[in-house]
Amino acid sequence: MELNNYISVDCVIFGFDGERLKVLLVDRTLSEGSTSFTDLTLTGNHVYENEPLDAAADRVLFELTGLTNIYLEQFKTFAHPDRLTKENDIKWLQHDGRDPFQRIVSVGYFALLATDQVTLEWKGRNVQWVPVDEVGELAFDHNLILESALLSLRNKIIHEPIGFELLPQKFTLSQVQKVYEIILDTEFDKRNFRKKVARMKYLIPLDEKQKGVAHKPAQLYMFSRDVYGNTKKDLLNFIV
């Protein structure tokens, strides 16, 4: 299997740890002669010649997490002629034996998962969760891609119930509220939020409560993608 050297996928992998929204980044270290630097990149890779884009994104995600069936969505494609022309990027590509002046199309995907269950090594490189509001300057045009992914995520989470993808299988209503508050950078009234959530038939209360917490244990819920698929309705709702 041969890699296509001008098509790549970049995965913006979002994770929620109960407190903050984070993104999975990979160290990029080059030290060769007089040049030496370390910075961070999004996770991504070139696609194989006979590989569809979605499959390539799935593959990257699987290599990093060992997980399949992760929420993954293509959100935008980046191919600006100057997207790889920062000094360090050119050195990195040359060191890697690639032509830095070859134009590379990068198809952006974002993924949602809970921050547990993730391998913190990838192809010998160090992998880390970084809170999205503490991300510094990234390699290539990855700041742009991350910003764009965040926008798409915010836009989508308003209209579709994908917030649950960032939580463990069993979760509490307070956790749901926190996910929405953090992603949308706002606060909701607890009672109103719970009334809203109570109307969602795809949020299923379990016969189970939190354990070992130093306060009244919360009811646990799960999200049913099936029930959502069967009950959703979308109609005219264009915003005033």
Add this chain to the structure above:
Amino acid sequence: MELNNYISVDCVIFGFDGERLKVLLVDRTLSEGSTSFTDLTLTGNHVYENEPLDAAADRVLFELTGLTNIYLEQFKTFAHPDRLTKENDIKWLQHDGRDPFQRIVSVGYFALLATDQVTLEWKGRNVQWVPVDEVGELAFDHNLILESALLSLRNKIIHEPIGFELLPQKFTLSQVQKVYEIILDTEFDKRNFRKKVARMKYLIPLDEKQKGVAHKPAQLYMFSRDVYGNTKKDLLNFIV
């Protein structure tokens, strides 16, 4: 300026003529020796080496319509390894001097405009409006791209006021209603629809009425993108 031979943009140009939703298609005729066929393609083109994707899409649109400032949105990228392997597609590419086994990434854009004001010729090829529900088998993977564009359009028009982009600058409320009914394949009650629309401050009534119609002339309105930008709010609204 040199064309990049593996990156292209395809524009799904939607038009509304007051009655139906249409898409702009281009004839593709090949007659060479024993093979000869005519079919239709979406409008698209390769990008220039130093040209950003959005600029390429704008350029295609400008060449076809002579218009700038058209609503244009990147919606999805297509790069399946088999996307150009139908028999006619291979012949067409070979005739055009291109390598049919080169993998080509196509970045999909959709555009919205009213069906007047369009040049019906493009690079010597015939251009035509076809109602979206009467589109037959298209070249390449263009049926897939069209379906995907329609999905994106439906999805977007529910949440954002882009229906007006399909109407002339001055329009009536009945025309607005028709656009939404046709794209969403539903019907709305006239009084309720108008009450809803009355709340949208970005729909501005003009001091002008229809003329020359054989019924009570309708009030004309215009859409103000500025007012929309200033008054829109998006909050938690995930659908039950």
Add this chain to the structure above:
DNA sequence: GCAAAAGTGTTCGGAGTACACCCATGT
């Protein structure tokens, strides 16, 4: 017993939905 988060009800205003008739114009 105290700290910490869970859980719960009411009121008000505004939006969604269902529904039927008169009006202004061209021919």
Add this chain to the structure above:
DNA sequence: ACATGGGTGTACTCCGAACACTTTTGC
């Protein structure tokens, strides 16, 4: 005068927003 689409109001229900106190657990 008639055909055509334009334009309007009411009643009911449901949702969104504002707002404060009690409960259960671990320590």
